[in-house]
Amino acid sequence: MAQIGTDEVETKPSRIQLRNRRKILDAALEVFSAHGFRGATLDQIARAAGLSKPNILYYFAGKEEIHVTLLTALMDTWLAPMREIDPDGEPLEELLRYVKRKLEMSRAYPRESRLFANEILQGAPMIGEGLKADLKPLVDRTAQLIERWASEGRLKPVDGRHLIFSIWATTQHYADFDAQVQVLMSGRDVHGDAVSFLDTLYRRMLAV
Amino acid sequence: MAQIGTDEVETKPSRIQLRNRRKILDAALEVFSAHGFRGATLDQIARAAGLSKPNILYYFAGKEEIHVTLLTALMDTWLAPMREIDPDGEPLEELLRYVKRKLEMSRAYPRESRLFANEILQGAPMIGEGLKADLKPLVDRTAQLIERWASEGRLKPVDGRHLIFSIWATTQHYADFDAQVQVLMSGRDVHGDAVSFLDTLYRRMLAV
């Protein structure tokens, strides 16, 4: 039995299990991020993973479990850049580096960004609790840090939380609204220009 | 016959037709914006509209037609603020007013914002052409105007298109990611603070 229930002794997953679970999650990321949770079907995921539908359900208890697994794993990766803001670093540099890394993640992992955007758009039905437990403390702490920096005169005065929102919004926009961006930027070097635009935006906003 | 086919003579819609079409579109906006196109069902829409499912299909040819009708009607409203930027006005004032109006629309019409976000996230399958036809010319023109203002020294140098993206992203964020914003801003006056934050952000970005 591969599935791990609440009462069962957790045994090491075999090589086959690791390989197939990874294939399923990768396929599911592709399908969920393109069509949303309700728009995605197990058949699509199965086809993308190169497995049969019942075989998928041998590894995961159901469609929702696949989605939740993806989201919780994603949460960590997604928050990593914010965790790496150094309270002892130079404030402006730290924040501009954060912006750059978020933008780079948007470019490198657009599927993950869209998966997350879809979930939040629907009201975060599956990770609402995760937001409260993981995201909120980190944001509270970072917002406080930013405002302390500002009060020490090392940044212009700024609302920490809204600054964070604006950084998320402007960086993720390039992944989440890519269909629109592509129409409006046909042929241009979107990413390169975005890097320097956002650097300018937040430099003018924050530099004392 | 209420449905208007390509070959039919267009006759004036009766009072009943107007009332019911409006009820259906309002219900559909509610349901589509909350669950996305695929996540919404005709039964949900029918229930929200207080009509039976076949009755809905008497007024609209199908689920997709309802969605397309909503999106095309929305497009106009959505672009109105950008159309109202006055080329002969004071540049900074015009742009700050645009930001304010976009933010106000996010607050007053979150369902519309989410409907749009959902569609773009899925790759704009239904209004891709509308984007090219309506949105692109307007954005091209506005971006040019902004860059002319900048070259005349009335704004700091700025990439017009990326400025527009950032305005869209930061303002719509409050509607589209409301579930997240609520978790992180429990109890605060989100809108009021957002207004002054964005005013500051774009003032520092653009004021010469």
Added chain:
DNA sequence: CACCTTTTTTACCAAATGGTAAAAGTACGA
């Protein structure tokens, strides 16, 4: 190789869902 466990396939199913046909009911002008 023989045996037991893990993995995969085949054949299903029940519910949900978009949609239709046609009868019944309603509004309204002549």
Added chain:
DNA sequence: TCGTACTTTTACCATTTGGTAAAAAAGGTG
């Protein structure tokens, strides 16, 4: 008020979809 056109309901239907049972196949180990 009669007749016609418009509107609504009832009773369906075909497909899709998430999920299951159980047999078959494949792995691995003594």
